[in-house]
Amino acid sequence: MKEKEFNNFWNWIENNIEYLTPKKITAEYIDLLDAEIEKIGDFSWEIGFDNRVNKNFLTISPEGDAELLKLSRTIINEAPAIEGWIFYSSKPPKQWKLIFNLLINDEKVQFNATEWKYILYKYPDNVYDVVIQVPKSYMPYDEYFHEIGDIAVTGELGEAFVIEYINEIDVVYEFDKEDIGKEKDFIHLKTEILM
Numbered sequence: 001m002k003e004k005e006f007n008n009f010w011n012w013i014e015n016n017i018e019y020l021t022p023k024k025i026t027a028e029y030i031d032l033l034d035a036e037i038e039k040i041g042d043f044s045w046e047i048g049f050d051n052r053v054n055k056n057f058l059t060i061s062p063e064g065d066a067e068l069l070k071l072s073r074t075i076i077n078e079a080p081a082i083e084g085w086i087f088y089s090s091k092p093p094k095q096w097k098l099i100f101n102l103l104i105n106d107e108k109v110q111f112n113a114t115e116w117k118y119i120l121y122k123y124p125d126n127v128y129d130v131v132i133q134v135p136k137s138y139m140p141y142d143e144y145f146h147e148i149g150d151i152a153v154t155g156e157l158g159e160a161f162v163i164e165y166i167n168e169i170d171v172v173y174e175f176d177k178e179d180i181g182k183e184k185d186f187i188h189l190k191t192e193i194l195m
Contacts (some may be wrong), residue, residue: 005040006078012036013058022048023055041071050086051095059088064150066163070158073124090159093194098187100151102144109141113152116186119179120193128193133183136173145171156190 013020013036019029025047037045037060046059060075062068069090076089098113106148121129132149149169154162175183184192 002040002074003078006075007039009036010078010080014080014082017085020047020058023175040075041068043068046091050092053086054057055084055086057086057088057092059091061091061159062089062163064154064159064163069163070159090163091154093158093190094155096155098152098155100155102141102147102151104141104144111138111152113186115193117153117175117183118186118189119175119182119184120189123167127165127167129165129170131172131175131179131191132172132186133172133175138173152186153189157193161194 016029016032019025020033025033033045033047037043037106042063042151044061044063046057046061048059049055050057060072072089073164076087079087099110100113105107112190115135117133119131121131125131129150130153132152134148136146138145138148146169149171150162151167153169156164
């Protein structure tokens with residue numbers, strides 16, 4: 001059953017690919033793609049241009065769910081080769097300046113992770129905890145700390161890595177006394193873990 005659904009999905013993508021390019025996609029095609037993706041699972045998705053490979057991309061994101069990651073990988077393994085396109089089974093690391101916005105109470109609030117520090121705890125099974133220190137000016141947004149930490153760490157390491165290897169992300173104003181001196185600038189997180 002699933003295999004037929006995946007085939008139908010990729011046939012639809014192939015037949016409509018010219019309407020899905022990041023610069024051309026319309027509200028109508030966003031809705032149509034939403035409907036097609038809904039048929040194969042409870043995924044979110046993203047379309048854009050990947051400068052690293054010079055191709056348009058479609059990401060089918062499991063939204064942090066390990067079981068859905070297995071399914072999204074299966075779906076992407078069935079993808080046809082389409083010239084000028086690359087397909088991802090989870091959000092890849094971002095090509096960004098570590099600055100992002102969140103809509104909080106109908107207001108765009110900007111967060112700049114280049115101002116942050118972090119401490120990394122690595123466990124014997126190659127799983128990590130990340131503790132992030134943010135400025136005290138973030139106090140009005142502390143109920144969003146889980147989301148803020150997740151966006152930044154996922155942006156740097158990619159969604160699949162976070163699902164499989166990040167145990168916990170904590171956002172704090174101050175590190176524990178015994179940990180002071182172990183912190184690094186957040187801009188080094190990707191290098192420390194992935195390089």
